[in-house]
Amino acid sequence: RYGGDFMSLATTVAALSGLSVTGVTTAKTAPPQTVNAGELPLSFPRIPDIRDGVLAFNGDNGLPTYTVELVVLVAPIASNVYATSFATCLTIIDNIMTALEASVIANGWNEWVIRQEYATVGDVQYWSIVAKVEAS
Secondary structure: OOOOOOOOHHHHHHHHHOOOOOOOOEEOOOOOOOOOHHHOOEEEEEEEEEEOOEOOOOOOEOOOEEEEEEEEEEEEHHHOOHHHHHHHHHHHHHHHHHHHHHOHHHHOEEEEEEEEEEEEEOOEEEEEEEEEEEEO
16 A cells, blocks of 8 residues: 555545545535435445455465545435536535545545435435545
8 A cells, every 4th residue: 555554444434434525514434314404515435345356376465455435415406406506516526636635645545536426315315426436
């Protein structure tokens, strides 16, 4: 890991969920069961996958690669503020980029992809940003 000592999946998730993103009001350490409007924009981590592989014929493994997602809920879709939600998403994407770039070395993050999508919490669909971050 070029960012220092090897980190576990739990450490990687904690680092990403603790990422300070300008414009995010509430940061959770796990996916929420419900969301209060006053908490928006709200971020939380998701764990999509972990990869590991054999590096040599003697069976030695390399360092695992973790892919963790930081989800930011922006606004309920049903609120019908599409232009405002879209503009907020653009701003938050820029702010996530800035935050990731500022802490890439300390956390061993290799690569990321950020996209706008919709996420559901409880029965509510939200405008959301998903930053899929790879660390090894």
